[in-house]
Amino acid sequence: xxxxxxxxxxxxxxxxxxxxxxxxxxxxxxxxxxxxxxxxxxxxxxxxxxxxxxxxxxxxxxxxxxxxxxxxxxxxxxxxxxxxxxxxxxxxxxxxxxxxxxxxxxxxxxxxxxxxxxxxxxxxxxxxxxxxxxxxxxxxxxxxxxxxxxxxxxxxxxxxxxxxxxxxxxxxxxxxxxxxxxxxxxxxxxxxxxxxxxxxxxxxxxxxxxxxxxxxxxxxxxxxxxxxxxxxxxxxxxxxxxxxxxxxxxxxxxxxxxxxxxxxxxxxxxxxxxxxxxxxxxxxxxxxxxxxxxxxxxxxxxxxxxxxxxxxxxxxxxxxxxxxxxxxxxxxxxxxxxxxxxxxxxxxxxxxxxxxxxxxxxxxxxxxxxxxxxxxxxxxxxxxxxxxxxxxxxxxxxxxxxxxxxxxxxxxxxxxxxxxxxxxxxxxxxxxxxxxxxxxxxxxxxxxxxxxxxxxxxxxxxxxxxxxxxxxxxxxxxxxxxxxxxxxxxxxxxxxxxxxxxxxxxxxxxxxxxxxxxxxxxxxxxxxxxxxxxxxxxxxxxxxxxxxxxxxxxxxxxxxxxxxxxxxxxxxxxxxxxxxxxxxxxxxxxxxxxxxxxxxxxxxxxxxxxxxxxxxxxxxxxxxxxxxxxxxxxxxxxxx
Ligand SMILES: Cc1ncc(C[n+]2csc(CCOP(=O)(O)OP(=O)(O)O)c2C)c(N)n1
Ligand SMILES: CC(=O)[C@@H](O)[C@H](O)COP(=O)(O)O
Ligand SMILES: [Mg+2]
Numbered sequence: 001x002x003x004x005x006x007x008x009x010x011x012x013x014x015x016x017x018x019x020x021x022x023x024x025x026x027x028x029x030x031x032x033x034x035x036x037x038x039x040x041x042x043x044x045x046x047x048x049x050x051x052x053x054x055x056x057x058x059x060x061x062x063x064x065x066x067x068x069x070x071x072x073x074x075x076x077x078x079x080x081x082x083x084x085x086x087x088x089x090x091x092x093x094x095x096x097x098x099x100x101x102x103x104x105x106x107x108x109x110x111x112x113x114x115x116x117x118x119x120x121x122x123x124x125x126x127x128x129x130x131x132x133x134x135x136x137x138x139x140x141x142x143x144x145x146x147x148x149x150x151x152x153x154x155x156x157x158x159x160x161x162x163x164x165x166x167x168x169x170x171x172x173x174x175x176x177x178x179x180x181x182x183x184x185x186x187x188x189x190x191x192x193x194x195x196x197x198x199x200x201x202x203x204x205x206x207x208x209x210x211x212x213x214x215x216x217x218x219x220x221x222x223x224x225x226x227x228x229x230x231x232x233x234x235x236x237x238x239x240x241x242x243x244x245x246x247x248x249x250x251x252x253x254x255x256x257x258x259x260x261x262x263x264x265x266x267x268x269x270x271x272x273x274x275x276x277x278x279x280x281x282x283x284x285x286x287x288x289x290x291x292x293x294x295x296x297x298x299x300x301x302x303x304x305x306x307x308x309x310x311x312x313x314x315x316x317x318x319x320x321x322x323x324x325x326x327x328x329x330x331x332x333x334x335x336x337x338x339x340x341x342x343x344x345x346x347x348x349x350x351x352x353x354x355x356x357x358x359x360x361x362x363x364x365x366x367x368x369x370x371x372x373x374x375x376x377x378x379x380x381x382x383x384x385x386x387x388x389x390x391x392x393x394x395x396x397x398x399x400x401x402x403x404x405x406x407x408x409x410x411x412x413x414x415x416x417x418x419x420x421x422x423x424x425x426x427x428x429x430x431x432x433x434x435x436x437x438x439x440x441x442x443x444x445x446x447x448x449x450x451x452x453x454x455x456x457x458x459x460x461x462x463x464x465x466x467x468x469x470x471x472x473x474x475x476x477x478x479x480x481x482x483x484x485x486x487x488x489x490x491x492x493x494x495x496x497x498x499x500x501x502x503x504x505x506x507x508x509x510x511x512x513x514x515x516x517x518x519x520x521x522x523x524x525x526x527x528x529x530x531x532x533x534x535x536x537x538x539x540x541x542x543x544x545x546x547x548x549x550x551x552x553x554x555x556x557x558x559x560x561x562x563x564x565x566x567x568x569x570x571x572x573x574x575x576x577x578x579x580x581x582x583x584x585x586x587x588x589x590x591x592x593x594x595x596x597x598x599x600x601x602x603x604x605x606x607x608x609x610x611x612x613x614x615x616x617x618x619x620x621x622x623x624x625x626x627x628x629x630x631x632x633x634x635x636x637x638x639x640x
Contacts, residue, residue, distance in 0.1 A: 008033055015089050016063035016114075027257055031060045034083045035286045041082065041094040043305045046425070047105050050284040050296035051080035054180050054254075055148065058279060059083040061260040062176075065268055066144055069113040072132045076125035076149035078106030078118070080178070088114035098425040100602030106429060120429030121397065122367045123156035125149050126175055130166045133173045144268060145173040151195055152183025152344060155366035163274075167245020170273030175246070177276060178254065180283040184298050185346050189366045194240065199251050199280050241276045250278030255285060295347070317482035320475040320513075321418055323453045325350025327460040327489070328387055328416075329357050335464060337385045339363065343372040349389035349418055369394050373401035373413070380411040385464060389416040392432025392474065393423075399438060406470050407442040413470050414463040415439070420449065420474035420512065421563030422594070422608060427601030432474070433594050436511070436568030439472050440541045446471040446494060447541040449512030449562070449569075453480035454489075455538070462491040476513045476563065478604070495542035503531035506622045507551040511537040511562040511569040517608075518561055520615035524637045525622055528629045532622070540569045545580075548573055552582040552589075557625045561592040561618060568593060588625040592618060614638075 009026055010033035012018060019027065035056045042049045060083070062073060068088070075081045085103060086094055090112065096102025107115040117128045129147035136143055153159060154177060166173060179195050181187060241248040249267065252259050260279070267275050283298075284290030289308020290297035303310040332338040332354070339358075344367040346352040355362035365372045369390055376386040390398070395417060406413045420432040439447050446466055450456035450473060459473035500515065501522055510518040515536050522532035533555060535547060540562075551558055558577075560570040570591025577583050594611050601607075608614050612621070616638040623629035 010034060010037065010086070010091070013087060014091070016068050016087055019060065019064040019087070022064065024257055024261065027060055027064055027261070031057050031257065032286075034060065034086050037086055037091070037094065038082045039287050039305060041097060042300065043303050044095055045097045045099060045102075046299075046301045046303075046311075047082070047098050048079035048298065049287075049300050050182075050290050050298050051077075051150070051180075052082040053287055053290060053297075054281040054283045054285050055080045055178060056083045056286070057255045057257055057260060058148070058176070058178065058281065059087060061257055061264050062146060062148075063087050065261060065264040066146060069116065071144040071146065072116045072129070073114070074117045074119075074125045074129050074132070074145070074147045075107050076119060076147065076153045077122045078108075078120055080148070080150070081107050081115075084114070085112075088112055098427075098601055100600070100606060102601075104427055104601065105425060106427075118429075120426070121394065122153040123149070123158040125153070126159055126162035126166065129173050129175070130162055130171055133166075133171045137172075146176065147173065148176045148178055150183070151177065151179040151181060151192060152187050152367055154195075155183070155187065155189050155191055155344070156368055157370060163241070163244045163246065166274045170245065172271065173274050174267050175274065175276045177250075177278045178281055179251065179278060180281045180296075182283045182296055182298075183344050183367065184295065184348070185344065185352070185364070187366070188344070188364050192366075195278075198239065198278065241278075246274045246276040247272055248276050248278065250276075251280045252278070254279035254281035317453065317480040319479050320450065320453065320456055320477075321348070321350040322353070323456050323480055323485065324389070324416055324418070324460060324475065325353040327457040327485075329354055331460060331464050332358055332361065335385065336361075337383065338464065339379060339384055339386050341365065341372050341376050341386055341388045343367060343369045343390060343394065345389075345391065345394075348391065349416070351389050369398040370401050373398035374405045376413045377401070377405040377409065377411050380406075380413045381409070385412065385414065385467070387414045387416050387463070389418060391419040391430070392417045392421075392435045393419060393430050395435060396438075402439070402470075403442060407445055410444050410469045412467050414466070415470070415472035416460075416463075417472055417474040419477045421476045422599065422604050422611070423477045424604040424607065425601050428598035431594075431599065432476075432563075433565040435472070435474060436540055436562060436564040437566075437571070440568060440572055442470075444469045445541055446539070448473040448492070448539055449537075450475040451510065451513055451515035451536045451538070452483050454483050454486055455536070456480075457485055457489045458492050461489045462494070465491045466494070474512065481516055492538060495539050495544055497535055497537040497539065497544040497547045499533065499535050499547075501532065501534040503533040503555075505531050505555060506557045506559070506626060507533040507535065507555040508559045508561060508618065508622070509535045509537055509548065509551055509573065511540055511560070512564075514561045514563055514613055514618075517613065517615045518618060521618035521622065524615060524619040524634055525629065527637060528623075528633060530622070530626065530629050537569065540572055543572055543576055545576055548576060549580065549582065552577055552587050555587075557588045557590070557622055559590050559592055559618065559622055559625070561613060563613070564593055566591070566593050566596055590621050590625050592621060
């Protein structure tokens with residue numbers, strides 16, 4: 001019988017308990033195996049790779065020192081949690097990450113007791129951790145609270161609101177600042193410069209060597225006192241964190257278990273108020289293609305482990321994002337008052353392209369959507385034409401600013417709302433579900449949704465022209481439908497939709513990119529002799545009341561459809577029809593929107609089918625409302 005030269009230690013780790021009492025060498029081997037496992041898993045699923053690779057040693061160290069799940073470990077954003085999932089009983093399902101029915105790509109309470117707090121949006125961990133710390137104190141328990149937050153996430157206001165609170169009342173908690181000098185894109189802002197200065201100081205360079213030789217576990221007598229004395233050697237003194245009431249420790253090498261383990265032991269033993277441990281790591285650590293790439297493999301498609309080459313997306317029409325960016329560039333060439341604003345998503349919003357052409361007119365403000373919106377409002381108030389390009393889901397964080405700073409003052413900020421509707425693998429935290437409702441509720445806001453790329457280009461043009469109040473246009477993640485782009489786009493008439501297909505019995509009024517499915521549904525209905533009108537509303541605010549009245553009057557059935565939650569375009573239409581009395585005449589109306597649940601991740605087309613927003617489901621709703629036609633026949637057509 002042959003005995004394998006090196007047995008995988010990770011196979012024997014089914015929970016963090018299996019890390020306890022292991023030798024340093026064993027833990028180092030386990031860390032190496034976790035790293036290999038993360039790379040293998042993400043190579044078949046795609047997902048967030050660089051961040052997780054950067055915290056492998058840190059995660060192993062935390063789980064071997066702290067007593068999770070009693071001690072609460074809270075990851076900020078949660079995109080770096082794959083090593084944590086592997087170590088906390090989810091190793092066997094790690095190749096289901098971000099797939100339908102599989103593990104979430106983020107921490108999620110419903111998934112494991114080791115995920116005490118779910119995330120995916122940035123900068124929530126310190127606030128949540130403080131909540132856990134206070135709940136613990138009130139219940140007179142003694143568990144620890146550990147938050148892991150990145151340098152990028154440290155740029156957001158929430159992190160400072162939380163530190164302001166935690167530092168003032170000496171709350172016992174550990175905040176680990178995972179500083180890899182990267183956000184999704186290179187980090188921006190004064191805070192980022194400050195952290196770089198801390199890290200590049202002499203003390204850190206000296207410490208790397210120093211720590212390896214002198215770091216020892218603390219003695220048992222007076223552990224808290226000794227821990228403090230011990231850690232004082234690491235602290236640099238006078239840091240901004242200390243001014244905020246934190247005990248600052250670091251910076252230390254976040255890949256060196258010989259340093260991490262004793263420092264964490266000592267942080268754990270400390271009984272003073274909040275501690276901030278500054279850990280320096282490398283995003284993408286241990287996988288050459290990630291280390292060498294500009295974005296450190298923040299988010300990747302499936303890839304070849306040997307070469308690092310990522311699967312190319314099928315060639316097709318350009319993405320909506322790119323179409324938006326290029327048309328904004330065109331507009332900006334003609335109008336030097338146009339500026340672009342992003343909150344740490346230059347690549348995701350396409351504003352990196354804009355920046356290449358107009359470096360002085362693009363502003364990346366960091367992970368700071370609230371600030372981005374008010375900053376845009378200030379610019380608009382002084383005569384500029386700001387385009388704030390923000391994902392629908394992240395704009396949620398800036399809602400009060402949209403209301404208070406933009407809408408009430410009727411300022412012409414243009415919101416380019418990317419990732420509208422379902423986004424697939426990122427799941428419910430990233431779905432752009434709510435902006436139709438929350439923006440449509442605001443007096444004076446013009447709300448548009450693009451049915452295809454041509455429409456998007458025209459909406460950018462329209463937004464440039466709307467100079468007397470706020471406007472927004474939404475468009476989905478992914479590729480357009482492949483229509484030809486207008487060379488000289490004309491602005492749309494505000495509040496006017498268009499008829500795309502004429503029919504008699506059924507009217508489908510689409511708001512946004514479901515128009516293609518609506519047209520397919522119309523074909524399916526036509527195959528059964530059911531004549532269907534399809535219209536593109538273009539505007540949710542102001543509504544095209546004339547168009548709606550006409551559709552209501554001339555058809556037996558009216559369906560509205562949108563890539564958004566209930567309380568959006570369908571609700572606005574229904575309200576209008578109720579007010580005009582059109583509902584009293586027997587019109588059969590159905591509002592098709594996202595279901596009233598947070599849908600888990602899957603392929604977008606499957607999620608839309610589950611939501612009842614694919615062509616087959618649209619046609620089936622029409623048949624149900626009409627009371628004529630054959631639903632089974634639709635199945636056959638959908639398969640064909
Ligand atoms: C509120 C919010 N805005 C934007 C994002 C998009 N986002 C996800 S991760 C990330 C960068 C985070 O950087 P950092 O905290 O340093 O973590 P790292 O990826 O470097 O480990 C950004 C901007 C988000 N998740 N939440
Ligand atoms: C974790 C996070 O918020 C981002 O990395 C997000 O996953 C990016 O989404 P897109 O891939 O749609 O840009
Ligand atoms: Mg970072």
